Amino acid sequence: MLQKPPGIEDIFPDRIERWNSIMDTARAVFSLHNYRELVIPVMEYTEVFSRGIGDQTDIVSKEMFTFEDRGGRSLTLRPEGTASVVRAYVENGEYNRLATAKFFYAGPMFRAERPQKGRLRQFNQFGAELFGSSHPYYDYEVISMMDSITKNAGIKDYSLLINSIGCPQCRGEYIAELRRYYLSRRDELCGDCKNRLEKNTLRLLDCKKEPCIAIKKEAPVITDYLCEACREHHTELKKYLDNNSITYREDPFLVRGLDYYTRTTFEFVTDRLGGQNAFAAGGRYDNLVEHFDGKPTPAVGFAAGIERMYLLIEDIPVSEKGVSVYMVHTGGEALEQAVRLASGLRACGISVDLDPETKGFKSQFKKADREKAQAALVFGGDELAAGTVTVRDMKSGEQDSQDASDLQALARILKEKFSS
Ligand code: HAM
Numbered sequence: 001m002l003q004k005p006p007g008i009e010d011i012f013p014d015r016i017e018r019w020n021s022i023m024d025t026a027r028a029v030f031s032l033h034n035y036r037e038l039v040i041p042v043m044e045y046t047e048v049f050s051r052g053i054g055d056q057t058d059i060v061s062k063e064m065f066t067f068e069d070r071g072g073r074s075l076t077l078r079p080e081g082t083a084s085v086v087r088a089y090v091e092n093g094e095y096n097r098l099a100t101a102k103f104f105y106a107g108p109m110f111r112a113e114r115p116q117k118g119r120l121r122q123f124n125q126f127g128a129e130l131f132g133s134s135h136p137y138y139d140y141e142v143i144s145m146m147d148s149i150t151k152n153a154g155i156k157d158y159s160l161l162i163n164s165i166g167c168p169q170c171r172g173e174y175i176a177e178l179r180r181y182y183l184s185r186r187d188e189l190c191g192d193c194k195n196r197l198e199k200n201t202l203r204l205l206d207c208k209k210e211p212c213i214a215i216k217k218e219a220p221v222i223t224d225y226l227c228e229a230c231r232e233h234h235t236e237l238k239k240y241l242d243n244n245s246i247t248y249r250e251d252p253f254l255v256r257g258l259d260y261y262t263r264t265t266f267e268f269v270t271d272r273l274g275g276q277n278a279f280a281a282g283g284r285y286d287n288l289v290e291h292f293d294g295k296p297t298p299a300v301g302f303a304a305g306i307e308r309m310y311l312l313i314e315d316i317p318v319s320e321k322g323v324s325v326y327m328v329h330t331g332g333e334a335l336e337q338a339v340r341l342a343s344g345l346r347a348c349g350i351s352v353d354l355d356p357e358t359k360g361f362k363s364q365f366k367k368a369d370r371e372k373a374q375a376a377l378v379f380g381g382d383e384l385a386a387g388t389v390t391v392r393d394m395k396s397g398e399q400d401s402q403d404a405s406d407l408q409a410l411a412r413i414l415k416e417k418f419s420s
Pocket of ligand 1: 013065079081082083105113118119120121123124125127128129278279280281282283301302303304305306307308373
């Protein structure tokens with residue numbers, strides 16, 4: 001039997017109702033804030049991610065699905081959306097001439113991580129990115145969009161963590177201090193962190209291994225090193241959150257595993273996902289557009305993991321909608337009539353299903369039940385002779401006879417009776 005690779009899922013219809021409710025909620029909130037959809041490619045030249053996310057990050061150094069095209073150029077399946085959105089924004093002059101541009105996107109991302117609950121190799125994100133303003137209002141706007149989506153999707157028991165990781169100027173002094181601290185404890189670090197100490201000091205704070213978690217607790221915190229402008233930005237953001245009743249916790253070690261961030265970083269976390277506690281995250285990246293050869297343009301955004309959000313609402317009951325009408329027939333001419341009527345009812349906006357194989361009524365009613373049909377329309381010899389159809393309410397079992405020749409009238413009756 002052919003199988004799918006590890007960490008890759010099929011999403012069957014029984015999960016789609018909740019899945020769509022998350023996406024519908026997200027789309028509605030994006031639309032209320034004037035964000036418009038951008039469809040970005042699933043693969044990019046590898047440089048988009050190595051330059052965008054950073055060579056020394058785990059994502060780029062260990063987790064990308066990279067391969068050569070036939071011409072020998074290196075392509076990568078996107079591990080996230082931000083770098084692609086920035087590449088598209090810079091490449092497309094029409095949009096980057098706008099004062100501010102607001103985009104949202106959704107789709108599969110790929111990371112070669114060790115699969116476990118909530119951690120997949122192909123997973124789906126939706127996200128939003130705003131270009132053209134460094135005003136802290138927009139940091140608040142993207143955070144508040146995710147907060148609304150979370151609440152509207154029915155997720156409870158979550159926290160918002162925020163931090164500021166400053167700008168390249170004030171961060172330099174902090175990184176030097178951080179490096180001094182970690183050098184003094186070098187012997188206690190894991191192998192990866194010894195390497196990070198040489199190549200990308202900030203990434204030491206991302207380590208999930210036990211000795212390094214304990215060492216981090218005593219490390220210097222960036223908030224003590226912020227310059228005046230970064231401190232002011234952070235204070236303003238907190239004011240917006242306070243004024244609009246969005247509760248948060250400050251986490252001075254929240255540096256996020258991607259190199260592009262400046263100033264604000266944030267995560268929506270829960271302890272209901274085991275090791276994978278973040279279900280959405282983002283921050284400001286004021287230098288990335290310039291880093292991609294665009295004109296200097298501040299930006300801020302976030303992305304959420306749909307599978308992780310799904311796990312958080314899995315236990316909320318949903319009313320699974322079935323088909324409205326199931327045709328039950330005796331084959332031959334009755335099947336022909338049933339198909340004709342089905343086509344007419346579908347044109348009137350009523351969902352209809354049927355089984356063309358001639359089976360007994362009993363097995364067809366069973367199927368109608370399995371498809372959660374609200375009504376069964378029965379065509380047998382009697383109905384054919386009389387030009388009628390028997391309408392059975394699948395819940396109550398009540399039946400009545402209707403004229404089969406007047407499609408509009410029949411459709412109206414079905415809609416009135418079974419419009420729930
Ligand atoms: P990220 O934190 O790498 O940020 O991913 C965002 C969300 O994607 C995570 O919070 C999680 O819900 C989901 N996610 C990440 N990896 C996996 C995985 N292996 N399996 C399942 N879900 C996963 C970004 O991607 C940034 N682009 C966010 C951003 C947008 N920052 C600014 N703009």
